[in-house]
Amino acid sequence: MTKLFFSEYEEADQPPITRPLAIFGAGGLGREVLMLIQQINEYEPTWHITGFYDDVRPQADSIHGVPYLGTAAELNAVTEPLHVTVAVGNSRSRANVVDKLTSPQLFFATLIHPAVACAPYQQVELGVGCIISQGCILTCDIVLGKHVLLNLGCTIGHDAVLGDFCSLMPHANIGGAVHLETGVYLGTNATVIDRVRVGAYAIVGAGAVAVRDLPPNCTAVGVPATVIKRHSV
Structure with missing residues (x-):
């Protein structure tokens, strides 16, 4: 029988050290991100969820047992690191x-589902605040800017560059050497084929396939993706 000294017993009995984390956004995506955090914690205890913040108060005082704590102004007023x-x-x-x-x-926390492969040999560069959900596949030599959102089951090919604040909805597909400029939004099942560049804050609709470059501040839909609207900045 292995002897367990008192000092070892104390160390073994200590709860895991976790970091406090707040979620801004109390809607459907906020609940999905809560689930992602819980999945991360099941794999390795990492985060202590303090609560939700949103400038629009939700109907309930708590969401899945996590309290609503206030607006962005109240989040800015915290006195301890968060x-x-x-x-x-x-x-x-x-x-x-x-x-x-x-x-x-x-x-800003970067959240990656524990089943998503993101090893050093893949040469994936991540900005702060990225959210990478379950089922995503990233290959190699990829750059994700700050606060990029990859929803469930997205695929990102080699040498792709996604600018800050890009948003990919479930099962969006990015080919090799694609460049998404700042704030591009891809709807569910949208595809951008190899070497295509999509301009800043363009929207590629659900199921669309971008086969040629798209300008900034537009909405493109269909197969092939065709611009149907220009947005004022």
Whole structure:
């Protein structure tokens, strides 16, 4: 029988050290990000979820047992260091929230589902605040900017570059050497084929296939993706 000294017993009995984390965004994506955090914690206890924040107060005082704690102003007023994840699906809206969270006590967390391969040999560069959900596949030599959202089951090919605040909805597919500029939004099952460049804050609709470059601030739909609308900046 192995002897367990008292000092060893104390160490073994200690709860795992976790970091406090708040979720900004109390809607559907916020609940999905809560699930992602819980999945991360099941694999390795990492985060202690303090609560939800949102500038629109939810109907209930708590969401899946996690309390609603206030608006961006109240989040900026925290007095202790706190990690934050911004669970807002719209690219521009997420950028606006990040711009509002200015407290030096706030640090943006990067969340990656534990089953997503992201090993050093893949040469994947991640900016702060990225959210990578279950079922995503990233190959090699990829750059993700700050606060990029990869929803369930997205695939990212070799040498792809995704700018800050890009948002990919479930099962969006990015080919090799694709460049998505800042804030591009890809709808569910949208595809961008190899070497295509999509301009800043363009929207590629659900199921669309981008086979040629798309300009910034537009909406493109269909197969092949065709611009149907230009957005004012």
